[in-house]
Amino acid sequence: MLLTAALAASLYVGGVAAHGGVIAYSIDGKYYDGWKPYNSASGQTSIQRPWATFDPILDATSSTLACNNDGLPGPLQLTASPVAAGSKVTGYWNTWPHDTGPVITYLSQCPSSGCTSVNAQTAKWFKIQEAGLLGGTVEKGNWAAGAMIANNNSWTTTIPSTVPSGHYLIRFETIALHSMPAQFYPECAQIEITGGGSLAPSADQLVTFPGGYKASDPGVTIDIYGQAAKTQTTYVIPGPRLYGSSGGSNPPTPTTTTAPVLCTPPYVLQDSTGHPKSTGCPLDSGPTCNLSAGCSLDSTGFD
Numbered sequence: 001m002l003l004t005a006a007l008a009a010s011l012y013v014g015g016v017a018a019h020g021g022v023i024a025y026s027i028d029g030k031y032y033d034g035w036k037p038y039n040s041a042s043g044q045t046s047i048q049r050p051w052a053t054f055d056p057i058l059d060a061t062s063s064t065l066a067c068n069n070d071g072l073p074g075p076l077q078l079t080a081s082p083v084a085a086g087s088k089v090t091g092y093w094n095t096w097p098h099d100t101g102p103v104i105t106y107l108s109q110c111p112s113s114g115c116t117s118v119n120a121q122t123a124k125w126f127k128i129q130e131a132g133l134l135g136g137t138v139e140k141g142n143w144a145a146g147a148m149i150a151n152n153n154s155w156t157t158t159i160p161s162t163v164p165s166g167h168y169l170i171r172f173e174t175i176a177l178h179s180m181p182a183q184f185y186p187e188c189a190q191i192e193i194t195g196g197g198s199l200a201p202s203a204d205q206l207v208t209f210p211g212g213y214k215a216s217d218p219g220v221t222i223d224i225y226g227q228a229a230k231t232q233t234t235y236v237i238p239g240p241r242l243y244g245s246s247g248g249s250n251p252p253t254p255t256t257t258t259a260p261v262l263c264t265p266p267y268v269l270q271d272s273t274g275h276p277k278s279t280g281c282p283l284d285s286g287p288t289c290n291l292s293a294g295c296s297l298d299s300t301g302f303d
């Protein structure tokens, strides 16, 4: 039987599609194509840093762990701008076959001149989102990578509203745990964040790649088919602790709220003009009957 060129090409694509990576983005409501690793580099323009293959990185300390191989700026490198702090960034994978493992997002701030001159291997990264084992056991539970597949091979991260404005590399990463050693699939894109906050990542939240992971990290050495995996219900996501206290897909830390103390008559709240004000001039919460700004207490206790 004669194989047509088109059929041969489609079979080839089917072969490489056994793995993959982020091939497009939706950033602050706008769609961006990624780098096309199997197309000629010549003439490609993308906000994504160039990468060469869908193949995994099998070494947690690989020189290409930051932004894949080679992860250097493209000759016509673009930057997504503006990206409002607090907005959503979605990465779209090609058909993704590996439903066991975490999905993690990092940022790295670049100089004010932009990211195009930045070597991703020496950049300092901080983690803005992480999700690993979502429920169940390591062997049979639900993983973030499975949720990504179920969500049309996409994963959405929120840019924390607290990060300072400026140019950043954003790094989406899946780690596939179906074989050992673990497989790393990172891709990066250049963005410019506007309207940001003033919370810089702390020193212990910043890592380099390579450097941020060790081959001996429990999240890397884990054997999801081993005896322990049958009962283990926790997975330690590799890398530094999460940036800040907002952003990402982690649920916010629950805060304890105390019910406001209700003042009983004859204490009546009045606004600054002396009119009684029972709404819009609430009592502060606390152990005593404090007055809110702009409110004053009737000296007689009665209006």
Ligand SMILES: [Cu+2]
Residues within 6 Å of the ligand: 018, 019, 020, 056, 097, 098, 176
């Ligand atoms: Cu694969």
